Amino acid sequence: MSALLDSLASGFGDLPLREAAGLGPARQAALDAALQDGLPHARVEAWKYTPLRALERRPFAAAHSTAFDPALLADIPAPRIVFVNGRHDAGASDLSGLPAGVTLRPLSEVLANGSARDANFLARRFERADEVFAKVNAALATEGVVLKADATPRDATAIHLVFIGAAADSDQAWHLRHLVDLAADASLALVEHHLGSGDHRHMANGLMHVHLGQRARLSHARVQSESQGATLLTRTDAVQASGSEYRRLDLELGGGLSRHELNVAQQGTAARLHANGVLLADGRRHLDTRLGIDHAAREGQCELVWRGLGAGRSRAVFHGGILIREGADDTNAMLSNKNLLLDAGAEIDTQPVLVIHADEVQAAHGATVGQIDPTALFYLRSRGLPAEQARAMLTAAFCRETLTVIEDERARGILGARLDAALARVQAG
Numbered sequence: 001m002s003a004l005l006d007s008l009a010s011g012f013g014d015l016p017l018r019e020a021a022g023l024g025p026a027r028q029a030a031l032d033a034a035l036q037d038g039l040p041h042a043r044v045e046a047w048k049y050t051p052l053r054a055l056e057r058r059p060f061a062a063a064h065s066t067a068f069d070p071a072l073l074a075d076i077p078a079p080r081i082v083f084v085n086g087r088h089d090a091g092a093s094d095l096s097g098l099p100a101g102v103t104l105r106p107l108s109e110v111l112a113n114g115s116a117r118d119a120n121f122l123a124r125r126f127e128r129a130d131e132v133f134a135k136v137n138a139a140l141a142t143e144g145v146v147l148k149a150d151a152t153p154r155d156a157t158a159i160h161l162v163f164i165g166a167a168a169d170s171d172q173a174w175h176l177r178h179l180v181d182l183a184a185d186a187s188l189a190l191v192e193h194h195l196g197s198g199d200h201r202h203m204a205n206g207l208m209h210v211h212l213g214q215r216a217r218l219s220h221a222r223v224q225s226e227s228q229g230a231t232l233l234t235r236t237d238a239v240q241a242s243g244s245e246y247r248r249l250d251l252e253l254g255g256g257l258s259r260h261e262l263n264v265a266q267q268g269t270a271a272r273l274h275a276n277g278v279l280l281a282d283g284r285r286h287l288d289t290r291l292g293i294d295h296a297a298r299e300g301q302c303e304l305v306w307r308g309l310g311a312g313r314s315r316a317v318f319h320g321g322i323l324i325r326e327g328a329d330d331t332n333a334m335l336s337n338k339n340l341l342l343d344a345g346a347e348i349d350t351q352p353v354l355v356i357h358a359d360e361v362q363a364a365h366g367a368t369v370g371q372i373d374p375t376a377l378f379y380l381r382s383r384g385l386p387a388e389q390a391r392a393m394l395t396a397a398f399c400r401e402t403l404t405v406i407e408d409e410r411a412r413g414i415l416g417a418r419l420d421a422a423l424a425r426v427q428a429g
Contacts, residue, residue, distance in 0.1 A: 002038065002039055002056040002057070003056065003057050003058060003059045004039070004055055004056050004057070004058055004059065004060065005034065005035055005038070005039070005056075005136075006059065007059035007060050007061070007173070008060065008136060008140065008173060009031060009035060011062045011140070012027075012028075012031055012139065012140065014062075015027075015140060015142060016108075016142055017108060017111040017112065017142045018142070020111035020112065020114060020119070020142075021110075021111055021114060021115065021116040021119040021120075021122070022116055023119065023122055023123060026122075026123050026125075026138070027138065027139045027140075028139070029125075030125075030126070030135045030136075030138035030139040031135070031136070031139035031140070033126075033135050034132050034135035034136045034139065037129045037130075037132050037135070038132070039052050039055075039056050039132055040052070040129070040130040040132060044129075044130050046130050046290070047130060049288060049315075049317040049319075049349055050257075050259050050286075050288050050317070051257070051286065055203070055231060055257065058171065058203075059171075060171050060172055060173035060202075060203055061170045061171065061172050061173070062172065062173070063085040063086040063087065063172040063173060063174035063202070064085065064087070064168070064172070065084060065085065065087045065089070066084065066085055066166045066167070066168045067166065068084050068164050068166040068197035068198075069197045069198070070092070072162075072164060072195050072197055073092060073162065075414055075417070076160050076162060076193060076414070077157070077160065077410070078094035078095065078096045078097050078160075079094065079095045079096060079097050079098045079104070079157070079159050079160070080093060080094055080095075080159070080160035080161070080162055081093045081095065081104060081106065081145060081160075081161055081162065082162040082164065083106075083143065083162065083163050083164065083176065084164045084166055084197075085164070085165060085166055085168065085172055085174060085202065086143055086172075086174025086175070086176060086204070087143065087174075088106040088108060088143060092162075097157055098159070099149075099152045099153060099156035099157070099159075099188075100152065100153070101149060101150035101151055101152045101186070102147070102148070102149045102150075102152055102156075102159070102188070103146075103147070103148050103149075104145065104146075104147050104159065105145075105146045106143060106144070106145065106146070107119075107141070107142065107143050107144035107145065107146055107176075107177060107178075108142055108143050110146050111142060118146060121177075121179045121209050122138065122141070122177060124138070124209075125138075126138060133205050133233045133235075134207055134235060136175065136205060137175045137176075137177055137205050137206070137207045138177075140175040141175040141176060141177035141205075141207070143174070143175075143176055143177075144176040144177040144178040144179075144206075145161055145176075145178040145179070145180075146178070146179050147159070147161075147178070147179065147180045147181070147188075147190070148179075148181045148182075148183075149181070149182045149183065149186040149187075149188045150183045150186055151183070151185050151186055152186050152187050152188055153187070154187045154217070156187070156188070156189065157189070157408075157410075158189035158190065158191050158219075158408050158410065158411045159188065159189065159190050159191070160190075160191045160192075160193060161178075161190065161191070161192045161193070162193045162195065163176070163192070163193065163194045163195070163204065163206070164195050164196070164197050165194075165195070165196050165197065165200055165202050165204060165226055165227060165230050166196075166197040166198060166200065167197065167198030167199055167200045167227075168200065168202070171200075171201045171202060171203070172200075172202045172203075173202065173203040173204075173205065174202075174203075174204055174205070175205045175206070176204070176205070176206045176207070177206075177207050177208075178206070178207070178208040178209065179208075179209050179211075180208065180209070180210045180211070180218070180220075181209075181211045182211065182212050182213055182216035182217075182218055182244075183213045183216065184213040184214040184215060184216060184241075185213070185214070185215050185216065186213065186216045186217075187216070187217040187218075188217075188218050188219070189218075189219040189220075189407075189408045189411060190218065190219065190220045190221070191220075191221045191222075191223070191411050191414070191415070192220075192221065192222040192223065193223055193225075194222070194223065194224040194225065194226055194232065194234075194254075195225055195226065196225065196226040196227030196228075196230060196254060197227075198227070199227055199228070199229060200227050200229060200230060201227075201229040201230065201231070201256070202230055202231070203230075203231040203232075203233070204226075204230070204231070204232050204233070204234070205233045205234075206232075206233070206234040206235070207234070207235045207236075207237070208234075208235070208236045208237070209237050209238075210236060210237070210238035210239070210246070211238075211239050212238070212239065212240045212241060212244035212245075212246060212271075213241050213244065214241045214242050214243055214244065214268065215242070215243040215244060216241070216244045216245075217244065217245045217247075218244075218245070218246050218247070219247045219248075219406060219407060219408060219411075220246065220247065220248045220249075221248070221249040221250075221251075221406050221411060221415055222236075222248075222249070222250045222251070222260075223250075223251040223253065223415055223418050224250075224251065224252050224253060224254055224255060224258055224260075225251075225253045225254040225418055225422065226254040226255040226258070227254065227255070227256075228254065228255070228256055228283060228285065229256045230254070230255045230256055230257075230258075231255070231256060231257045231258075232255050232257070232258040232259070232260075233259050234258075234259070234260045234261070235260070235261040235262075235263070236260070236261070236262050236263065237263045237265075238262075238263065238264045238265070239264075239265050239267055240264065240265065240266045240267065240268060240271035240273070241267065241268035241271070242268030242269045242270060242271065242297070243268065243269070243270050243271065244268065244271050244272070245271075245272045245273075245274075246264065246271075246272070246273045246274070246275070247274050247275075247405050247406070247407070248262070248273075248274070248275040248276070248405065249275075249276050249277065249402060249403065249405050249406050249415065250262070250275070250276075250277035250278070250289070251277070251278050251280075251415060251418065251419055251422075252277070252278065252279045252280060252281075252287045252289065253278070253280050253418060253419065253422040254285075254422070255285060255287070256284070256285060256286070257285075257286045257288075258285070258286070258287050258288065259288040259289075259290075260288070260289050260290070261289075261290045261292070262275065262289070262290070262291050262292070263291075263292040263293075263294070264291075264292070264293050264294065264302075265294040265296060266293075266294065266295050266296060266297055266300040266302075267296050267297055268297055269297045269298045269299050269300075270297075270298070270299040270300070270301075271297065271300050271301070272300075272301045272302075273293065273300075273301065273302040273303070273304075274302070274303045274304075274405050275291070275302070275303075275304050275305075275405070276304070276305045276306065276402035276403075276404075276405045277289065277305075277306045277307070277402060278306070278307050278308070278309075278399050278402055278419065279306070279307070279308040279309070279316040279318060280308075280309045280399070280419075280422050280423070280426065281308070281309065281310050281311065281312075281314035281315060281316040281346065281348075282309075282310075282311040282312045282314050282346075282425065282426045283311075283312045283313070283314055284312065284313050284314060285312075285314045285315075286314070286315045286317075287314070287315070287316045287317070288316075288317040289306070289317070289318050289319070290319040290321070291304060291306075291319065291320045291321055291322075291335075292321045292323075293321065293322045293323065293333070294323050294325070295322070295323065295324045295325060295328040295331045295333065295358075296325045296328060297327075297328055298327070298328055298329050298330055298331070299329075299330045299331065300328060300331045300332075300333075301331070301332045301333070302322065302332075302333045302334070302335075303334050304320060304322075304334065304335040304336065304337075305336050305401070305402055305405075306318060306320065306335075306336070306337045306338075306402070307337075307338055307339070307340075307398055307399050307401075307402055308337070308338070308339035308340070308348050308350070308369075309339070309340050309342060309395065309398075309399065309426065310339065310340070310341045310342060310343070310346030310347060310348045311342040311343045311346055311426050311429075312343055312345060312346060312429075313343075313345040313346065314346050314347075315346070315347045315348070315349070316339070316346075316347075316348045316349070317348075317349045317350075318337050318339075318348075318349070318350045318351070318367075319350075319351045319353070320335045320337055320350075320351070320352045320353065320365065320367075321353040321355075322335060322353065322354050322355070322363065322365065323355045323357075324354075324355065324356045324357060324358050324361055324363065325357055325358065326357040326358055327358060328357075328358045328361070329358050329359055329360045329361065330360055330361065331358060331361045331362070331363070332361070332362045332363070333354070333361070333362070333363040333364075333365075334363070334364050334365070335352055335354070335364070335365035335366070336365075336366055336367075337350050337352060337365075337366070337367040337368075338367070338368050338398075339367075339368065339369045339370070340370065340371065340372060340395065340398060341369060341370070341371055342371075342372075342395070342426070348369050350367040350369060351367075352365040352366065352367045353365075372391060372394050372395070388427065391427075392423070392424075392427050395423060395426075395427075396420065396423055399419060399423065400416065400419065403415060403416055403419070
């Protein structure tokens with residue numbers, strides 16, 4: 001057994017709320033399965049590009065509360081809920097202005113109240129052998145976000161979920177489980193912030209379930225700007241009912257090792273997905289994103305626009321998988337993944353996958369890896385711009401086109417500022 005799994009399993013007996021909502025046996029079964037399967041190795045296709053050997057040898061302590069830099073919250077308005085090293089921070093949270101018809105609670109509160117119905121999403125089982133981190137999450141997660149929305153005004157302010165990794169005297173690990181549930185005709189704007197406070201080498205293991213009812217509409221942004229030593233293993237599983245719309249932006253800007261899986265199942269007819277993202281890898285960062293879009297019903301739409309940057313000795317990995325099942329006729333699916341290599345020592349791997357089992361569909365995918373267009377660079381320099389400034393302008397334009405998927409101007413401004421700061425870091429070398 002690995003030092004990682006050993007250390008995580010050792011805290012199971014002292015886990016608070018372990019038996020809450022009748023989940024004790026399911027948690028034990030999930031932990032046993034994770035220990036039996038062990039960590040996936042490089043021969044497992046889904047983990048081929050995610051290095052786990054160094055992580056496997058590292059033990060982690062259970063997370064505990066610690067201080068963080070309050071300046072991290074300066075540009076994040078209410079309503080917001082804040083977690084520090086996996087613990088809910090009620091003092092830093094501010095739920096004022098929560099839209100009517102929306103409830104937002106920490107998972108620990110749901111479990112403490114013994115609400116089996118509200119916690120039933122925790123009972124989901126993960127059968128594949130390579131879903132070890134999901135099984136560990138199922139065993140150990142007692143904190144997270146439970147967000148539910150009924151009919152809500154479309155112009156309601158965005159809700160912010162803030163997850164801070166703060167420096168501590170030991171390497172810590174935490175496991176967060178979230179539910180975002182929109183009823184029929186509900187509309188919501190949501191922004192996730194994954195931020196670092198000080199240098200640390202903690203591990204965050206997060207799993208979010210997104211349920212969109214008929215004609216529901218969710219605008220969802222996620223920005224990851226963690227410490228350069230942090231490990232983040234996150235997964236989002238979304239299900240769309242008929243006529244629902246899911247607009248999403250993922251900005252991977254920080255961390256040391258970051259892997260995010262975005263799985264979207266369009267189970268209802270005429271569901272729409274527009275998901276954009278940026279992988280900004282510099283230094284020795286390893287950023288890994290896997291998309292799994294499952295069209296199971298007619299007239300579904302997905303548009304995926306992802307951009308990657310590689311600088312220093314970093315590595316960016318992108319897998320864009322689209323499956324159009326039998327009977328999912330009139331589906332329209334498009335994937336574009338373009339990447340820029342800014343330094344010779346960086347590496348970018350891209351793998352678009354399109355599998356079609358239906359007739360009468362429109363589907364296309366494309367991926368490129370290259371360098372900044374010398375013609376465009378020459379044009380800007382001929383207008384008097386220095387080479388570094390010209391390169392910075394072209395790089396920023398290359399990335400910023402993804403922001404258009406977020407319609408809320410205030411949220412888009414916050415996200416744009418974080419992207420610009422990360423780009424400036426890359427340009428500074």
